[in-house]
Amino acid sequence: MLKEWIRRIAPRGAAALAFGLALAASAQAAPDLKALADKNGCFSCHGMQGKLVGPGFAEVAARYKGDSEATGKLARKIQEGGKGVWGRIPMPPHPSLKDEEARQLAAWVLEAG
Ligand code: HEC
Structure with a gap:
């Protein structure tokens, strides 16, 4: 039975x-990209919405809407740092991020809008 x-x-x-x-x-x-961003200190300069030191992630998403190359561009900028797009304050490089992580973060930021 x-x-x-x-x-x-x-x-x-x-x-x-x-x-x-x-x-x-x-x-x-x-993976939990918000946690990855948090771990890498992104939120000390970025909010999801409004500007802090750097632009809010929703603002970034709005700016690159429709730009098919944005993921690669932003991934490189996250890794290497850069300035001049949003104002005079530069973003420092994040060399400890792997290529794959930088791409995932860039794609995640672009979906934040
Ligand atoms: C010390 C402050 C600081 C930290 C930490 C920081 N950023 Fe930034 N970020 C900035 C500033 C300032 C800018 C604007 C740079 C510019 O005007 O070109 C920026 C710009 C950006 C942009 C838009 C780039 C562009 O060219 O439009 C993205 C995407 C971004 N950051 C993602 C991240 C991510 C993801 C992290 C964490 C790994 C991070 N940032 C950590 C300050 C920071």
């Missing part, structure tokens, strides 16, 4: 397990 029940329920259990694993994997593929 119990065996029969297990045989019936097992495939569903396996499906649920697979689903759970897929969810866990996709959570890993989409």
